[in-house]
Amino acid sequence: MSAPLPSWRDGAVRNAILKFVNDVTRDGSPSYVPPEARIAVFDNDGTLWSERPMPFQLIFMIDQLKAAAPQHPEWKRNPAFKALMANDAAALARNETALLQLLEVANSGMTTDQYDQSIRQWLASARHPALDRPYTSLVYQPQLELLDFLRANGFQIWIVSGGTAEFMRVWVTAAYGIAPEQVVGTQEKLKYVWRDGKPALYREPGIEFNDDGAGKPVGIFRAIGRRPILAFGNSDGDREMLEYATGGAGPSLGLLLHHDDAGREFAYDRHAGSASLDKAWDEAAARGWVVVSMKQDWKAVFSAAPARSP
């Protein structure tokens, strides 16, 4: 067998991961955890793939909004829509609530099967604006190795994201080897309906459950029913998830990815809006969470060389 985590640099962080996994899996270890309780939860945006300039699902939703605009001439008078089309960041910030409402409208009013097709079509052609490659090639190679290493050691891996499971399920199996039913996310309103003589689920505007911040432990409990023993996040939205996972009676490991690598990806932490790593970072030392430096601890960032534009 080759050494695990080849894209992780030798050092305290890689050793902490190897030691934890060894401690909870070694027969006779005082920290032994049986396989069914080896639950690992990973945030998605900024933890398993990039999230700059904004979470990719938001880019998809905005593209859906722009595509739907011809059917909505009334939007031309909407300040949020005008700000979006003018790329006016200040005006967008002033009209955030109105923008979210427009996004909800543009991303509802169809069946889940129809929406699934839209996601697939978008993923097949959309490219990251700065890194110029398909979004699904922006997954982190060291994290793929960590997922493989955990699976090989009997861990059950879940994604717990502020995005929706619906958006992620389309691609997470190919990208991460994670099954669609192991994804916990924000939940939008759905209604059971008959369409064209077939039963279907219809997307209505509005959020029913927000799987972020203090929502993450709730989402985890509802979907899994067991407290995770490993949690990996990258922002304040993951703080409560890490507290919950590392606040049980047994052994646990909390990990935070620090985006400090402007050369290979992006550098942002305390002042990055909804992607900020600030309070969680402050808590890390007190709770023994491991802060992973993208720049120092990862030999590589992305899973493949950048794809060229056609």
Place this chain on the structure above:
Amino acid sequence: MSAPLPSWRDGAVRNAILKFVNDVTRDGSPSYVPPEARIAVFDNDGTLWSERPMPFQLIFMIDQLKAAAPQHPEWKRNPAFKALMANDAAALARNETALLQLLEVANSGMTTDQYDQSIRQWLASARHPALDRPYTSLVYQPQLELLDFLRANGFQIWIVSGGTAEFMRVWVTAAYGIAPEQVVGTQEKLKYVWRDGKPALYREPGIEFNDDGAGKPVGIFRAIGRRPILAFGNSDGDREMLEYATGGAGPSLGLLLHHDDAGREFAYDRHAGSASLDKAWDEAAARGWVVVSMKQDWKAVFSAAPARSP
């Protein structure tokens, strides 16, 4: 290998199950379904175990209410509480909303860990009023064999119940071999809190998602993300789940258990309140759902000889 489904009588119903599983699993079959899409969903109450005189979780919740009564002297003036203590069915029916509110109060106001302990304690000592045995011995032997048979053929099995996952997760692995995270249920309100210096989930009164009727396809989609190809229920609360599972493009099997066996279990169908099998029964013929007669199609009902009271 021994023949599958030994407690199922030879006949059209057993043959329909065997044929469906053979059709979707046989290499080269025109109805072949790959293993990852072999999703089977089972209702719990009345489908995998008994539900008379009322769903057992409701009996548990009432026992919690009675146990909490000494701390709530104000309940003595509550008509629903008085009707409950007097076993007055007519008065209970008149005060159903008030009773549900009392049940919510008595079953909230503690952490999920504390509530989990209450469920475990109750299960260890409570006995069915008429059948005089622990509730967990009221699971159906033919269904255990069906679950085994489906698992052996690569199916992933989920429970989709009007009860809560929290109540079921405690015992479903021992009873059915189903993992806690494969249970979809009604969701109560939860709040992330710190208690005694530890992160916890606190139960608040109220239902956030009702996993019954038209809620079941929504619960299935959110938890699994794929349309099941087999659904097994027993009442009108399962109707939309069966429609959804059998309304896709590919092969599917819908099954309804008919409680027609007063000698070995209970007999009820069209006029059984929330447990009625009425509209779903009417739909069965049109949609090709298989109606399973407990009396005709099952050689045995319960998984073991009745336990005697101490």
